[in-house]
Amino acid sequence: MFSLNLTQQIAYWLIFLEIALGLGAIICIALARLWIDRRRRLRNERRRQLVKIISENLFTDEQFNIRHIRHLLTDPLVVLEVVESFEARVTGSRWEEVRHELLHHILKPQVKKRGQSFWWHNRYIATRILLVGSEKSDEPLIFKLLNDEDFFIRMLIARCAVSIETKTSTFTVLQKMASEPPSCRFPYRYALIQGSLAVHKFIMEIYLETEDPQIKALCLNVMAYRIYTDVLPFLEKDFHSPFSEVRLGIAKILSSNPYSEAFDILMCYIEDEEPAVRAAAATGLGLLQDQRSLPKLAERLHDSDFSTRLQAGIALKKLGQEGLQVLQTQDADINPLAYKIARYVLTRNI
Amino acid sequence: MFLLEIFNPASGAIFLYWFETLQFFILIYFIVLNSIYIFLMLYAFTVIFARQYKIEAEHLDMLLKSEELPSLSIIIPAYNEAATIVFCVETLLNLSYRHKELIVVNDGSTDATLDILKSVFHLDRVHTCYEEPIPTKLVLSYYVSKIYPSLKVVNKINGGKADALNAGVNACQTDYFISIDTDTLIQDHEMNQMIRWMFTQADIKASGASVRVANSCIVQLRGIEKVIFPKELLPGIQAIEYLRAFLVGRMGWDCIGGSLIISGAFSFFDTKAIKEIKGMDTHSVGEDMEITVKLKMNLMNRGMNSSTAFIPQPVAWTEVPRHLGVLSRQRTRWHLGLIQILWRYKRLCFNPRYGWMGMLLIPYFVFGEALAPVVECLGYLIVIISLMLGMSSPSFILQFAFLSLGFTAILNLFCVLIEQITFQKYTSRSDILRMVFCCFAENIGYRQLTIWWRLKAFLKILTGSVTWAVVTKEGLKKFD
Numbered sequence: 034m035f036s037l038n039l040t041q042q043i044a045y046w047l048i049f050l051e052i053a054l055g056l057g058a059i060i061c062i063a064l065a066r067l068w069i070d071r072r073r074r075l076r077n078e079r080r081r082q083l084v085k086i087i088s089e090n091l092f093t094d095e096q097f098n099i100r101h102i103r104h105l106l107t108d109p110l111v112v113l114e115v116v117e118s119f120e121a122r123v124t125g126s127r128w129e130e131v132r133h134e135l136l137h138h139i140l141k142p143q144v145k146k147r148g149q150s151f152w153w154h155n156r157y158i159a160t161r162i163l164l165v166g167s168e169k170s171d172e173p174l175i176f177k178l179l180n181d182e183d184f185f186i187r188m189l190i191a192r193c194a195v196s197i198e199t200k201t202s203t204f205t206v207l208q209k210m211a212s213e214p215p216s217c218r219f220p221y222r223y224a225l226i227q228g229s230l231a232v233h234k235f236i237m238e239i240y241l242e243t244e245d246p247q248i249k250a251l252c253l254n255v256m257a258y259r260i261y262t263d264v265l266p267f268l269e270k271d272f273h274s275p276f277s278e279v280r281l282g283i284a285k286i287l288s289s290n291p292y293s294e295a296f297d298i299l300m301c302y303i304e305d306e307e308p309a310v311r312a313a314a315a316t317g318l319g320l321l322q323d324q325r326s327l328p329k330l331a332e333r334l335h336d337s338d339f340s341t342r343l344q345a346g347i348a349l350k351k352l353g354q355e356g357l358q359v360l361q362t363q364d365a366d367i368n369p370l371a372y373k374i375a376r377y378v379l380t381r382n383i
Numbered sequence: 384m385f386l387l388e389i390f391n392p393a394s395g396a397i398f399l400y401w402f403e404t405l406q407f408f409i410l411i412y413f414i415v416l417n418s419i420y421i422f423l424m425l426y427a428f429t430v431i432f433a434r435q436y437k438i439e440a441e442h443l444d445m446l447l448k449s450e451e452l453p454s455l456s457i458i459i460p461a462y463n464e465a466a467t468i469v470f471c472v473e474t475l476l477n478l479s480y481r482h483k484e485l486i487v488v489n490d491g492s493t494d495a496t497l498d499i500l501k502s503v504f505h506l507d508r509v510h511t512c513y514e515e516p517i518p519t520k521l522v523l524s525y526y527v528s529k530i531y532p533s534l535k536v537v538n539k540i541n542g543g544k545a546d547a548l549n550a551g552v553n554a555c556q557t558d559y560f561i562s563i564d565t566d567t568l569i570q571d572h573e574m575n576q577m578i579r580w581m582f583t584q585a586d587i588k589a590s591g592a593s594v595r596v597a598n599s600c601i602v603q604l605r606g607i608e609k610v611i612f613p614k615e616l617l618p619g620i621q622a623i624e625y626l627r628a629f630l631v632g633r634m635g636w637d638c639i640g641g642s643l644i645i646s647g648a649f650s651f652f653d654t655k656a657i658k659e660i661k662g663m664d665t666h667s668v669g670e671d672m673e674i675t676v677k678l679k680m681n682l683m684n685r686g687m688n689s690s691t692a693f694i695p696q697p698v699a700w701t702e703v704p705r706h707l708g709v710l711s712r713q714r715t716r717w718h719l720g721l722i723q724i725l726w727r728y729k730r731l732c733f734n735p736r737y738g739w740m741g742m743l744l745i746p747y748f749v750f751g752e753a754l755a756p757v758v759e760c761l762g763y764l765i766v767i768i769s770l771m772l773g774m775s776s777p778s779f780i781l782q783f784a785f786l787s788l789g790f791t792a793i794l795n796l797f798c799v800l801i802e803q804i805t806f807q808k809y810t811s812r813s814d815i816l817r818m819v820f821c822c823f824a825e826n827i828g829y830r831q832l833t834i835w836w837r838l839k840a841f842l843k844i845l846t847g848s849v850t851w852a853v854v855t856k857e858g859l860k861k862f863d
Binding site: 041044045047048051052054055058059061062065066069110117153154157158161164184185188189213214215216217219220222223226339343373374376377378380381 | 436437440441442445446449450451452453509510511512513514558579582583585586779782783785786789790792793796797799800803804807815819
């Protein structure tokens with residue numbers, strides 16, 4: 034089928050190619066090893082020297098001057114890592130001085146160029162620099178990076194956007210959070226929860242002003258992590274919102290802040306069509322410990338949703354003797370689902 | 384040929400025609416398969432390098448210190464694991480990811496597995512309180528540790544690994560779960576990298592990670608303390624085989640939505656997606672492949688993204704067999720599982736409704752994996768027959784053998800190169816030398832043995848003796 038000579042010639046060439054590739058791969062392995070080791074050693078050495086110089090400077094009155102250590106500041110990632118490590122451990126005027134020198138003479142001048150770079154690595158370094166020290170003037174770049182294609186950059190810059198404490202930046206973070214799939218919202222939520230009192234006030238203002246139910250729900254979601262003295266009038270207009278996420282947000286706030294005034298709305302929510310709202314309402318009613326909720330909670334022990342049944346069981350236990358009686362009288366044959374919950378709640382220290 | 388023509392010239396010509404046709408098809412098979420390997424390797428090389436570059440620059444702690452991180456469960460099916468279970472649970476409890484719970488499923492062990500767990504972790508028997516959407520063998524009792532509240536133990540009647548995993552999934556209250564074997568060791572930092580990757584890929588329902596060979600490594604309570612390339616030949620060759628399979632095979636297929644297999648030694652799943660497909664098939668020998676195919680098929684039927692992700696970072700480390708007998712049983716079982724699943728899902732093969740999976744992935748697994756030992760065995764037979772009949776010269780046969788075996792060696796060498804440029808797990812010179820040696824040694828003897836072991840799977844199917852072979856492991860050296 035093939036000419037033997039041609040086949041043999043091809044075979045010879047392929048064998049030659051294989052040998053060349055094999056030898057090439059072995060040489061590359063050796064070179065890679067040497068190059069990577071050298072690079073790592075060099076970086077570690079630079080980092081070690083820089084840390085030493087900064088540490089020594091922190092305990093002297095000498096002014097920190099970068100002119101003499103320029104050779105150690107050629108790799109911005111090394112400088113950034115050193116600044117980040119000190120930032121996490123050291124405070125005080127001496128460190129502020131050193132930080133200012135490194136940030137404003139070495140790192141900050143690179144931010145704009147790196148932040149607009151095509152390369153992910155550059156944009157990422159810009160994000161980290163902004164996280165160490167950002168100002169209101171950096172807002173346009175922060176907003177640009179907030180729409181970056183890379184999730185890791187977006188989630189880091191969200192913290193930065195929250196830290197500059199403006200209403201626009203807070204709203205932009207909320208908008209970005211809304212555009213992400215639910216499982217990817219946690220870094221934004223964390224950034225907003227960690228925000229200052231000013232940021233929190235902005236969130237409340239945004240909640241009142243916006244008509245977008247998703248933004249409203251996200252505001253409520255963040256607000257649910259705080260304790261309020263009187264939040265009912267504030268939430269009143271959305272008690273019967275047609276959007277289940279908004280009702281869920283309100284139910285969560287009310288279930289983490291036990292107001293006796295919230296009883297009626299929680300009693301209404303325990304019959305909501307959305308299972309998550311019913312479960313949150315059951316949790317809230319458990320905290321209020323109002324005996325009037327007993328029949329409704331007993332009814333929810335037979336709910337089709339597992340979470341609601343469980344929360345209703347826990348709430349009944351919190352109601353005291355009457356609630357315990359409801360749980361104890363559940364029959365395994367008549368209501369196996371309610372019985373399972375009752376047995377679990379009664380035997381566990383909840 | 385000469386002999387055949389003397390006796391019957393006509394049949395000699397027919398034989399020659401068929402023989403040459405077969406030779407031609409085997410040559411085409413060899414070229415196509417190796418071209419696929421080259422493509423997969425080039426793709427894997429690019430992706431791994433880019434991803435590692437990114438991961439190196441990432442400040443992972445910034446993400447992991449968030450209190451808002453999703454919780455995940457680690458499910459550990461255990462059957463007669465009295466010797467290893469405490470070490471396994473303790474290493475998992477030591478993982479730095481805080482939002483985790485451990486679910487050990489005691490699958491009707493006949494040894495002291497449950498008693499040991501009870502006494503070491505102060506287990507408290509509680510009533511179960513979770514829905515059981517996946518039917519399993521009867522759950523006898525449920526325990527929670529008094530000293531580690533995140534440790535739960537499900538005690539059930541024996542039903543096999545898949546059934547135990549299903550019971551674990553039922554008990555799982557978190558959005559994601561990881562399933563691991565009791566002899567799998569997890570590297571903390573790499574696991575965090577995997578979690579970071581998964582939590583940021585919203586529509587990915589399943590993911591696997593590189594599994595490496597832990598033989599010869601120094602193991603402590605924190606997991607692998609020092610990575611050493613296996614000092615014995617058989618585990619060494621398997622380590623290279625694993626490297627090739629994970630870095631080229633699994634990573635390469637990511638370009639069309641992921642491979643068909645997510646290793647049972649370490650896999651990451653979306654709990655809801657697994658509950659929806661009613662968990663794993665308890666009658667399947669290769670449950671890890673079965674769940675992946677079933678999940679992908681289900682997602683495709685519902686018009687959802689069916690991609691699975693693969694994380695090349697060496698997250699999980701496992702002990703491989705040190706003796707040929709044990710290895711033989713393992714490989715026969717793996718191949719048996721592969722054939723069984725491909726047969727069960729045969730309707731997917733060349734089915735355009737299932738996209739790349741139906742048109743390329745399944746056919747590749749049928750022809751490039753399941754039938755590979757048959758074709759390779761035919762290749763060896765042809766070589767022998769053509770030598771006996773004087774149809775090919777010994778030098779030509781030698782060239783062809785060199786070419787074919789050399790290709791695998793080069794593929795292995797490139798995998799070692801990827802490892803050295805990116806993960807750099809093996810650092811000492813002796814490790815690297817042993818790795819390079821094993822790249823070549825795999826082709827002499829070991830490769831031919833694996834063909835035979837995989838052919839035995841076909842024999843088992845033909846004789847109807849399909850059983851779950853027990854693979855005994857000797858345990859890793861642990862230093863406290």
